Amino acid sequence: MKIYNARCQCGSAIKMEMREDFSGQIFCGLCKKLIMSTLTQNNLEENLQRVGDYLLLKVLGHGCAGNVYLAHRDNDSKQVAIKIFDSTDQQIATRFNENIQTLSRLHHPNLIKIQGWGNHNNKMYIVMEYLKGETLKDRLQREVLPARRTLKIAYYILDALGYAHRKNIVHRDIKPGNLYITGEGMVKVIDLGIAKILGKTVSKTTNGEVVGNVEYTAPEQMENIQNISFQSDIYSVGATMFHCLCGRPPYAEYQGNLLQTFMGKKRNKYIALREQNPSLPPAVLHVVEKAMSYNGNDRYQTCDEMKEEVYELINILPK
Structure with missing residues (x-):
């Protein structure tokens, strides 16, 4: 048995204890919405991918630099967008760290807000406000x-x-x-x-x-x-x-x-x-x-x- 923590888009926290031979669907106990379908132990880790303090919910878009995901922060139900860069090159990581410090200090109503950043599996990521x-x-x-x-x-x-x-x-x-x-x-x-x-x-x-x-x-x-x-x-x-x-x-x-x-x-x-x-x-x-x-x-x-x-x-x- 293994324990997993997830969060529904409605904000409800979900704790799951799974057997190795599990296969089925997962519904939110609060809003009854289907969270994951055709779920097995093999693809559970992928579906419950985490980045830092965030649970990735779905892919919002693909770009030449990487993917953008909709995510939930652990300590509340706030939705954010996380861009994970594909590259693991150290020079790019160095330039990223140099530039992100300055970019994070930009505050303008017509610029997307950067709320955080970090390194996940040797890939840089940016946490941004989620725009609808x-x-x-x-x-x-x-x-x-x-x-x-x-x-x-x-x-x-x-x-x-x-x-x-x-x-x-x-x-x-x-x-x-x-x-x-x-x-x-x-x-x-x-x-x-x-x-x-x-x-x-x-x-x-x-x-x-x-x-x-x-x-x-x-x-x-x-x-x-x-x-x-x-x-x-x-x-x-x-x-x-x-x-x-x-x-x-x-x-x-x-x-x-x-x-x-x-x-x-x-x-x-x-x-x-x-x-x-x-x-x-x-x-x-x-x-x-x-x-x-x-x-x-x-x-x-x-x-x-x-x-x-x-x-x-x-x-x-x-x-």
């Missing part, structure tokens, strides 16, 4: 957003990034998949796992690859990862707005091919937003085109500068 809603990527799979709604989303992103930039932090991977829209309509910048303090040197990125989705990545970031600046994030905000306003990202005609996209960015050659959505107001097109200028010096130089222009347009455009 969907990513902007999910939303864009269903609809093209109106100009005013796109501008409001951009405003909140810029407010969060401006705060991070003043702390000398560049996100480096702004894209629809890293932007979350809660059930209350709040915009949150998520997945700060690859954010870096400017001026800190690293050996290279994992496998020597470019960080970020190529469609949203600034040209200088693709050429040399050491060239990343605050204007690189501003480019990615512009590229995200581009996607919102026409239903596909810039350079989508290259179908995600890294080399072709890189050469297209070198030539600054892509199907312009004004061609893909001719009905957009010229002032909105100007904001996106300026943010996505090939030369960083031609872009908005700060998030606050771009945010002010976005705010003016929000108040001018019809609701």
Whole structure:
């Protein structure tokens, strides 16, 4: 016999004493909800996976860096999201520890809150607030957003990034998949796992690859990862707005091919937003085109500068 401790999503604590030949289902004694089905001793350990003081309940999402889980904290019924990184590389762990200290001190309503971190089986993990809603990527799979709604989303992103930039932090991977829209309509910048303090040197990125989705990545970031600046994030905000306003990202005609996209960015050659959505107001097109200028010096130089222009347009455009 072996004793296991679990917790239902309703918050009820469950203590189980199992025989080695157990096979069956487990229901919560309080809410009667089915917790686990087709459970056997062989897969019990996997189903009751724990990370630190947390019980993992289910997978929320998969990413290139690792998985994100819904979890319960032991001493209460609070739900959190835990991202467990796949890598066990010591250099990555060192960089993680250096960056997480700074990231955990960021407090802004449009940045996801980091509530803790640690090491589990030689893999780093981050404990974050659990958000109910969907990513902007999910939303864009269903609809093209109106100009005013796109501008409001951009405003909140810029407010969060401006705060991070003043702390000398560049996100480096702004894209629809890293932007979350809660059930209350709040915009949150998520997945700060690859954010870096400017001026800190690293050996290279994992496998020597470019960080970020190529469609949203600034040209200088693709050429040399050491060239990343605050204007690189501003480019990615512009590229995200581009996607919102026409239903596909810039350079989508290259179908995600890294080399072709890189050469297209070198030539600054892509199907312009004004061609893909001719009905957009010229002032909105100007904001996106300026943010996505090939030369960083031609872009908005700060998030606050771009945010002010976005705010003016929000108040001018019809609701």
